[in-house]
Amino acid sequence: MGGQTVVAEGRLRAACEVVARAEQLPLDVVEQRVREGTVVVMGSPAGPAQPLGIGLGLRTKVNVNLGTSPDLSSLDEELRKLQVALDGGADAVMDLSLGGDLPAIRRAIRAQCPVPLGTVPLYEVALEGCRRYGALADIPGEFFLTVVERHCAAGIDFATLHCGVTRHALLRLAREGRQTGIVSRGGSFVAHWMEATGQENPLYEHYDRLLEVLAAAEVALSLGDGLRPGGGCDATDRAQVEETIILGELVDEARRRAVQVFVEGPGHVPLDQIAANVTLQKRLCHGAPFYVLGPLVTDVAPGYDHITGAIGGALCAAAGADFLCDVTPSEHLGLPDEQDIRDGVMASRLAAHAADLVKGVAGAAEWDRAMSAARKALDWERMAALALDPGKVAEVRERRRSRDESGCSMCGEYCSMKVPIVAGAGPQTG
Secondary structure, three states, X not given: OOOOOOOOOOHXXXXXXXXXXXXXXXXXXXXXXXXXXXXXXXXXXXXXXXXXXXXXXXXXXXXXXXXOOOOOOOHHHHHHHHHHHHHOOOOEEEEOOOOOOXXXXXXXXXXXXXXXXXXXXXXXXXXXXXXXXXXXXXXXXXXXXXXXXXXXXXXXXXXXXXXXXXXXXXXXXXXXXXXXXXXXXXXXXHHHHXXXXXXXXXXXXXXXXXXXXXXXXXXXXXXXXXXXXXXXXXXXXXXXXXXXXXXXXXXXXXXXXXXXXXXXXXXXXXXHHHHHHHHHHHHHOOOOOEEEXXXXXXOOOOOOHHHHHHHHHHHHHHOOOOEEEOOOOOOOOOOOOHHHHHHHHHHHHHHHHHHHHHHOOOOHHHHHHHHHHHHHOOOHXXXXXXXXOHHHHHHHHHHOOOOOOOOOOOOHHHOHHHOOOOOOOOOOOO
């Protein structure tokens, strides 16, 4: 399994203590899994991000993507969306900005983000590199590492880096043939640079230096899936598997260098391939935490992809994935607004909890049992307090009020909970 992360006295040790309490697990179990690399712990009790654990035996976590676009670049709107994500229960946030002053946006989000914050440095490599050097192909390889250092210095907690898009992986992609090609933005940027320059991916060629930068800043590495399938017809193909093999080798090296690492997974996977994808990733990447976008189980539901992603996310997490990236209704259509963010985070949290019931995560079944008891007692205040989205409960109750406040407008006085039934009290025979 490669080397082990050292859990010494200090930031990581203190963060593990917070995670152990939150997850209702013994501290030595959390620390051992961090050493083995099956759990990643980010953040610090001292801030700016509170500690968060991702991985084996822990509650399935949910990330929310934010960020400007070339067409819509409003920092105020992104900060409002950040608050919506936090209010909705997001465990982590990523800034994927592609428009405006990227460093200023990142600083502003960091200043108001109390949960772990991730970024994709390749976006800034492409945007600033083209402004500075004229074209993507003219960006020097050294600039890739310069931008990673800049992001680490800004106080991020994890960075998505597309280190597995290698010349050999691109050759495999060309031989395989795909309906959708490369759908990862970061993956497409680095692939274009490689084809235009004839050089190897700088993030792969200089991986040792990259790990030095991440280790010094105590930033976790999220190994991006630059060759992930963008359509169900391309799922689990040779290009995807080739990259996963490379990422597994990079996981081993990161662990040897005491860099916490997790692996990103495919975004479009049919239902019957989800469990196999989780097994494949866990085996090839030696148990590294698995971070997935969705996955989306069909390609025909634009406008409803938060549902498509929640279906896939529940199955994927139940099979062993650890970290879900939310999918909003506007996926494939446009930049999400505040309502999209809320719908996306709620759908993903629902998927995560459904999976935690299957995983046997501490507290998951107890939460459901408490809701069942509140329903039996017609305790509406308790039901609202226990709900995934208490605000939604209050809104629906107000909008569809019942004449009988002890019940609801669905059944009124015919509520099954009000019918006096004693188990086993029917007619006796014999």
